[in-house]
Amino acid sequence: xxxxxxxxxxxxxxxxxxxxxxxxxxxxxxxxxxxxxxxxxxxxxxxxxxxxxxxxxxxxxxxxxxxxxxxxxxxxxxxxxxxxxxxxxxxxxxxxxxxxxxxxxxxxxxxxxxxxxxxxxxxxxxxxxxxxxxxxxxxxxxxxxxxxxxxxxxxxxxxxxxxxxxxxxxxxxxxxxxxxxxxxxxxxxxxxxxxxxxxxxxxxxxxxxxxxxxxxxxxxxxxxxxxxxxxxxxxxxxxxxxxxxxxxxxxxxxxxxxxxxxxxxxxxxxxxxxxxxxxxxxxxxxxxxxxxxxxxxxxxxxxxxxxxxxxxxxxxxxxxxxxxxxxxxxxxxxxxxxxxx
Numbered sequence: 049x050x051x052x053x054x055x056x057x058x059x060x061x062x063x064x065x066x067x068x069x070x071x072x073x074x075x076x077x078x079x080x081x082x083x084x085x086x087x088x089x090x091x092x093x094x095x096x097x098x099x100x101x102x103x104x105x106x107x108x109x110x111x112x113x114x115x116x117x118x119x120x121x122x123x124x125x126x127x128x129x130x131x132x133x134x135x136x137x138x139x140x141x142x143x144x145x146x147x148x149x150x151x152x153x154x155x156x157x158x159x160x161x162x163x164x165x166x167x168x169x170x171x172x173x174x175x176x177x178x179x180x181x182x183x184x185x186x187x188x189x190x191x192x193x194x195x196x197x198x199x200x201x202x203x204x205x206x207x208x209x210x211x212x213x214x215x216x217x218x219x220x221x222x223x224x225x226x227x228x229x230x231x232x233x234x235x236x237x238x239x240x241x242x243x244x245x246x247x248x249x250x251x252x253x254x255x256x257x258x259x260x261x262x263x264x265x266x267x268x269x270x271x272x273x274x275x276x277x278x279x280x281x282x283x284x285x286x287x288x289x290x291x292x293x294x295x296x297x298x299x300x301x302x303x304x305x306x307x308x309x310x311x312x313x314x315x316x317x318x319x320x321x322x323x324x325x326x327x328x329x330x331x332x333x334x335x336x337x338x339x340x341x342x343x344x345x346x347x348x349x350x351x352x353x354x355x356x357x358x359x360x361x362x363x364x365x366x367x368x369x370x371x372x373x374x375x376x377x378x379x380x381x382x383x384x385x386x387x388x389x
Contacts, residue, residue, distance in 0.1 A: 052252075062259065078304065088173075096154040099131060103130045106129045108190050111143075114141045116190060121153075134153055135168065181293075182290050183288070184208050188285050193317040194315075195371045217287070217290075217307045218286060222282050225250065226250055251270050251362075252365065252377070262301040264282050267280060284307075292304050
């Protein structure tokens with residue numbers, strides 16, 4: 049399977065034997081998850097409210113993301129999110145205080161750090177259980193901005209109806225790392241209302257995609273191209289969570305695996321490289337909360353020490369112009385929205 053999609057849609061053709069392997073792996077790993085499941089120490093800061101039947105909830109994890117927080121909340125409120133449920137991982141930059149001032153946000157904390165909570169998977173599973181199964185959630189981090197076909201004209205309830213009409217229980221969305229061009233940054237930057245006004249570019253052709261028995265895999269992007277990272281980029285940020293769901297061994301391949309081959313795709317604009325990217329890289333490298341003790345952030349630190357900046361741009365960098373552009377270029381799919389009643 050090629051990504052971006054040459055024909056505008058993913059080729060998800062799989063044999064009966066492939067589907068059988070997926071079903072068996074779902075059975076095997078689900079049994080393990082149920083057997084080994086342990087409660088996680090997590091508690092709310094202040095009062096929390098149950099979700100209403102019409103709420104569109106978003107679960108996210110954050111750590112020192114005050115630079116993006118205002119834009120993050122604005123973006124998802126515009127998409128139709130009505131409730132935010134957050135785990136603040138010991139922020140010290142004012143993020144927690146800002147969250148507590150927002151009436152539509154429930155804030156949770158834990159004495160367990162992100163890495164020991166299985167990179168946040170234990171926290172998320174606990175929150176889904178706490179707020180209720182058998183409903184749709186958005187599931188992202190605070191530097192991830194979901195976009196999809198006509199997302200600013202068709203809010204999330206319309207997207208969910210389209211997924212249900214297609215008999216889908218989640219939507220795929222690769223993380224597209226966004227980055228600035230150093231020549232533009234050197235020319236000066238005024239205040240930006242949306243993060244893509246600073247980190248304007250994404251890779252056009254550096255991705256490798258495969259179909260595995262546990263779902264779609266997409267790797268590469270600017271971090272893969274420049275630092276040989278093997279990080280998984282696929283996520284399922286819009287997900288129907290029920291009693292069959294677990295995150296298993298990866299947040300990128302949730303159980304049951306049969307649901308990880310959807311025909312409807314959005315994209316996540318990932319702002320790891322925003323105005324404060326040097327601080328964030330240093331923090332991640334020293335905190336060692338990410339995969340393999342943040343090994344890939346150590347590589348970035350080496351470049352920062354040697355060159356002072358990280359230039360991700362190359363001859364196939366694309367300047368982001370909006371969701372329709374991502375559809376036209378095959379990063380996302382068009383969506384067959386049901387007719388509104």
